Amino acid sequence: MTNKTMQANKLSPKKFLAPVGQLGKALGRHFPRTHLIAAGVAALALVGIGAMSGDKSEPRRHALPIKLAQAPAVAGDEITNAAEAEATPIDAPPATELRSVEQTVRSGDTLSTLFDRAGQPIETMYQVLGSSKEAKKLARLNIGETLVFHVDQEDRLQKLVRQHNRLESTEFNRKGDDTFEMSRHQLDPDSQLAYREAVIENSLFVSGIEAGLTNGMLMEIADIFGSDIDFALDIRKGDRFTVLFEENFLDGEKIGNGPIMAVSFTNRGETFEAVRYTDTAGDSNYYTPEGKSMRKAFIRTPLDIGRISSHFNPRRLHPVFKTVRPHRGTDYAAPRGTPIYATGDGRVLKAGYSKANGNYVFLQHGERYVTRYLHLTKRKVKTGQRVKQRQVIGTVGSTGYATGPHLHYEFLVDGVHRNPATIVRKLPKAKSISSKEMDRFKAHVAPALAQLARYSGETLLAQNEPTE
Structure with missing residues (x-):
């Protein structure tokens, strides 16, 4: 082959660049200028590589990496590299952070007042109220309750929390533009058994408070033994009681007391015991250790505190009219307003x-019994209303023919007045533990009764130890 032939077979730069230029004009109509520049650089590099590979006289000893310059991103760019997209992690958008605004219900506050103080529009309040029946209860808030508004960066309400107490709360979470979803939350406190005892010196309540019990617990004791002990008439100095109850803790802090689990009361030398039991139906009541119900058809007194100022007496001298008239009930003197x-x-x-x-x-x-309550300051019930035992029906007063605040209480059997202080002992008790459930009852109450007996025994032993 002659040199002329060899030269004829070689491409001249003009011949090579001519079609490239034509191609560039064609592509320029469809692609941005920056992409074309990058493509041109890549093409020239590939040509150089091809020329090097075509020369056999010098073997390639090192493959030098060739890094192509990337074209800058251009708005409207629709060409992407799939491999780079997969390899490059894409950060997820940060979660929206909510800001909490707490509002405590004060005297005179309404729900709209609380929403306004929290910076929320009235439209949002109506959206929450219309979300469920539970939400409508927000219109009846109690003083001291707390509402917590959780709002986003645009001050838009995302969650509303009604904190009933330390353990219970209700949440309303936004679901869409104008709706909320309700959910309830209940924390379970840590519970442990506690023991208290007292010997009555002045009154049940004074001695109980000194022993570390609350008014509510003392009223519960009076309720438990209300069918066996007349707390207005029968209590004597030297009577004693012991009680085993639950204390509730949250995060190591005491938040209140649970129910009484077992209790004993010695009145006038006679000891009564009661233990709490929850049956298979889920109902909790107090029973004797033998399984008899502590709850009778009637409790002995309609008051927790007070004293008998006048007994049942068919020939009593009337304090106002000064004539002998039958006193067909029992009068309990008590402070005005006593439940x-x-x-x-x-x-x-x-x-x-x-x-x-x-x-x-x-x-x-029922059909046979009627009770009457006179001289009330206020009535808490209406004619025809159903009532439960120990439901508050009024408060002590001195209305009508009365010389001072007291309750006149009557008890009628088949239309005949009977002595309220004695008739209750003769009436039937409520339902006791059935024979089918007796084994379960004994297994559940045995630990509480054993612990109550152990504490009581230790106390009696300590009291009887000789002193130097």
């Missing part, structure tokens, strides 16, 4: 006012 309880389940036969009786409430219990 009065229904002594048994029943229906309000009549609730009204008369010149002699003042404000009064009559209750019908």
Whole structure:
């Protein structure tokens, strides 16, 4: 082959660049200028590589890496490298952080007031209220309750929390533009058994408070033994009681007391015991260690505190008219406003006012029994209403023919007045543990009764130890 032939077979730069230029014009109509520049650089590099590979005289000893310059991103660029997209991690957008705004219900506050203080529009309040039946209860908030508004960066409400107490809360979470979803939350506290005891020197309540019990627990003790002990008449100095109850803790901090688990009360030398039991139906009540119900058809007194100022007496001298007139009930002197309880389940036969009786409430219990409550300051029930045992039906007062604040209480059997202080002992008790459930009852109450007996025994032993 001659040199001329060899030269003829070689491409001249003009011949090589001519079609490239034509191609560039064609591509320029479809691609941005920056992409074309990058493509041109890549093409020239490839040509150089091809020329090097075509020369056999010098073997390639090192493959030098050739790094192509990347074209800068251009708005509207639709060409992407799939491999680079997979290899390059894409950060997820940060979660929206919520800001908490806490509002405590004060006297005179309304729900709209709280929303306004939290910077939320009235439209959002109506969206929450319309979300569920539970949400409508927000319109009846109690002083001291807390509402926590959780809002986003645009001050838009995302979650509303109603904190009922340390353990219970209700949440309303945004679901969409104008709806909220309700959920309830209940924390389980840590519970442990505690023991208290007291010997009565002055009164049940004074001695109980000194022993570290609350008013609520003392009223519960009076309720438990209300069918066996008249706490207005029977209590004597030297009576004693022991109680085993639950204390509740949250994060190591005491937040309150749970129910009484077992209790004993010695009155006038006679000891009564009661233990709490939850049956297979989920109902909790107090029973004797033998499984008999502590709850009778009627409790002995309609008051927790007070003293008998006048007994049942068919020939009593009337304090106002100074004539001998039958006193067909028992009078309990107590401070004005003291709560009065229904002594048994029943229906309000009549609730009204008369010149002699003042404000009064009559209750019908089944077919045979009627109880009457006279001289009330306020009536808490209406005629025809159903009531439960120990439901508050009024408060002590001195309306009608009365010389001072007291409750006149009557008990009728088949239309005949009977002595309220003695008739209750003769009436039937409530339902006791069935034979089918007796084994379960004994297994559940045995630990509490054993612990109550151990504590009581240790106390008696300590009291009887000789002193130097």
